[in-house]
Amino acid sequence: MAILDFDISSKLGTVREVDTRKVSVLVENDEDLKKARVGQLVAIELSGASEIWLISIIEKVIRFVGQHDIENKNNDDKSDSDVLSEPVINNVRLTLVGTFGWVAEKGKITFTRSISQVPGITDNCFVLLGKQLETFMSVLSATGKKGEHSLELGNYIIDETAKAFLDGNKFFQRHAAILGSTGSGKSWTVASILEQAAKLPTSNLIVFDLHGEYSNLSYTRRLRIPGPDELDTSSDELLYLPYWYLNAEEMQSMFIDRSEFSAHNQVMAFQDAVIDQKKNTLKILGKKDVLNAFTLDSPVPFDLDKVIQTLNDMNEEMIQGTRGIKQGQFFGQFSRLLTRLKSRLSDKRYGFLFSAPKAEHDYNAMARTVTKLMDYSTENAQIKVIDFSEVPSDILPIIVGLVARIIYQVQFWTDHEKRRPLALICDEAHLYLPEKFGKNPIETRAIEAFERIAKEGRKYGVSLVIVSQRPSDVSTTILSQCNNVISLRLTNGADRSTVSKLMPESLESLLEVLPIMDVGEGLVVGDAVLLPSRIRINKPKEEPLSATIDFWTEWMKEAEDPNFEKSIENMRKQRRK
Ligand SMILES: Nc1ncnc2c1ncn2[C@@H]1O[C@H](COP(=O)(O)OP(=O)(O)OP(=O)(O)O)[C@@H](O)[C@H]1O
Numbered sequence: 001m002a003i004l005d006f007d008i009s010s011k012l013g014t015v016r017e018v019d020t021r022k023v024s025v026l027v028e029n030d031e032d033l034k035k036a037r038v039g040q041l042v043a044i045e046l047s048g049a050s051e052i053w054l055i056s057i058i059e060k061v062i063r064f065v066g067q068h069d070i071e072n073k074n075n076d077d078k079s080d081s082d083v084l085s086e087p088v089i090n091n092v093r094l095t096l097v098g099t100f101g102w103v104a105e106k107g108k109i110t111f112t113r114s115i116s117q118v119p120g121i122t123d124n125c126f127v128l129l130g131k132q133l134e135t136f137m138s139v140l141s142a143t144g145k146k147g148e149h150s151l152e153l154g155n156y157i158i159d160e161t162a163k164a165f166l167d168g169n170k171f172f173q174r175h176a177a178i179l180g181s182t183g184s185g186k187s188w189t190v191a192s193i194l195e196q197a198a199k200l201p202t203s204n205l206i207v208f209d210l211h212g213e214y215s216n217l218s219y220t221r222r223l224r225i226p227g228p229d230e231l232d233t234s235s236d237e238l239l240y241l242p243y244w245y246l247n248a249e250e251m252q253s254m255f256i257d258r259s260e261f262s263a264h265n266q267v268m269a270f271q272d273a274v275i276d277q278k279k280n281t282l283k284i285l286g287k288k289d290v291l292n293a294f295t296l297d298s299p300v301p302f303d304l305d306k307v308i309q310t311l312n313d314m315n316e317e318m319i320q321g322t323r324g325i326k327q328g329q330f331f332g333q334f335s336r337l338l339t340r341l342k343s344r345l346s347d348k349r350y351g352f353l354f355s356a357p358k359a360e361h362d363y364n365a366m367a368r369t370v371t372k373l374m375d376y377s378t379e380n381a382q383i384k385v386i387d388f389s390e391v392p393s394d395i396l397p398i399i400v401g402l403v404a405r406i407i408y409q410v411q412f413w414t415d416h417e418k419r420r421p422l423a424l425i426c427d428e429a430h431l432y433l434p435e436k437f438g439k440n441p442i443e444t445r446a447i448e449a450f451e452r453i454a455k456e457g458r459k460y461g462v463s464l465v466i467v468s469q470r471p472s473d474v475s476t477t478i479l480s481q482c483n484n485v486i487s488l489r490l491t492n493g494a495d496r497s498t499v500s501k502l503m504p505e506s507l508e509s510l511l512e513v514l515p516i517m518d519v520g521e522g523l524v525v526g527d528a529v530l531l532p533s534r535i536r537i538n539k540p541k542e543e544p545l546s547a548t549i550d551f552w553t554e555w556m557k558e559a560e561d562p563n564f565e566k567s568i569e570n571m572r573k574q575r576r577k
């Protein structure tokens, strides 16, 4: 018995025109044309080969009204029979997506995305429905699952009984994006993926959580950038990022104002002073080999107060001239820099950088911090959630960028044999990876760190998963590196056109469904899915704290005194607890 057994009722028409990936189908009559729905699957029976079908997606259904026909419509006195005698050419346009059938080498029925044969003119086309669709989808599901690296995402919309799997290798190998309007289900999709990854013994995913949405998931390790009122405490949960982690460029973007006349001198003097202090630390510790390879960017603890002291001295220096005492070379040039340095240092919001407990300035502290961030071997360590919800928004990009850069560099410098793949899940990416930058040096830093990962991360096993509700606001350099896209409902036109640029050209017509999809429904495209298709994404067992608020229902309830005093106090303390 044939694998797919079509009868005449599912015949759509015959091939009329073939382009590399596009096929045009001639449909005999209106009745047959009615079988075609955009987005539906069509199997093309290859005349030369038996038990092989090309699978395609309906992109466009056209009922062609000929020239005469239009004239006739406007002309009432022509009889009906005249109209009917005009040939009506009905046309369905398809995009080829893969080959289905018996593969002798494998000894089984499979679906592959390669298209080794092209359809011939007049080959028969059938719509995949009912029993035939079930057969096809079950093979598709099984093919997806066969790979042991399969990640279950949900169910196909065209056949809800068929499970949709992603190839977990391919999904992470070359970066992915999860996009959709607010409330479309991105965070839930992320949680659903995390949940499965958490079951793997040494998976390694780091989630940048900007709203504390993932903080309740039981299978995660929680980390938090400390807020202003907990600066003197150390705990496993708190993630300090002492200033000496910053590289030269990050420091400059924090302290130097490039528009100032003396900016160049400021940079030179500041860097020299930092180098001296870092070298000093290395000498005291007897790290000869590190000292030999030392650069300004080396993350070595140093005393920032001493740097300030040096700059201060230069700023006030008086020297002996030929006609008595005169002002030194840099006299007064560093006044603004010093003011800026001091105000940053005393700003409690920057406390996790400048007011970390003493132990965090230990030479080995960085290794401990990195272990918190990147370890996967202890219990619940596979999924690390870093909560940035209490980091003020103006410095958010630099902090997220710093964490990403450290992770990437550590991975880069880990011995090849010891290197283990890891993924960075960047939720709300538009907040720190904006498309339009240049004005703000702090934002530029974050983008550069991530762009580097986007371009080179694949080689070192660092993957990005970009999650955003405003794809049109996210850096295109980064988004365009994402090979797999899960697009949930997307209503805004600019965002949709951004997503369409990420999709292969032949599939653009699929995007038409983006604004009308349901919550939790995604269009998945990329090499990780066998068939680019709409998928109803599984609900995670543990839900993130992102529930949509039901305004009307809430307003109907009795409620307690709101206690805004506490809110104001929280605002002052920059903490909710
Ligand atoms: N797969 C799903 N199945 C059913 N309901 C879902 C699904 N995903 C999300 N929802 C519903 O949609 C709500 C919002 O989902 P989610 O928080 O994931 O949106 P989001 O896209 O992350 O939004 P935002 O951009 O604002 O963060 C959830 O609280 C839930 O009620």
Ligand SMILES: [Mg+2]
Residues within 6 Å of the ligand: 186, 187, 188, 546
């Ligand atoms: Mg979200």
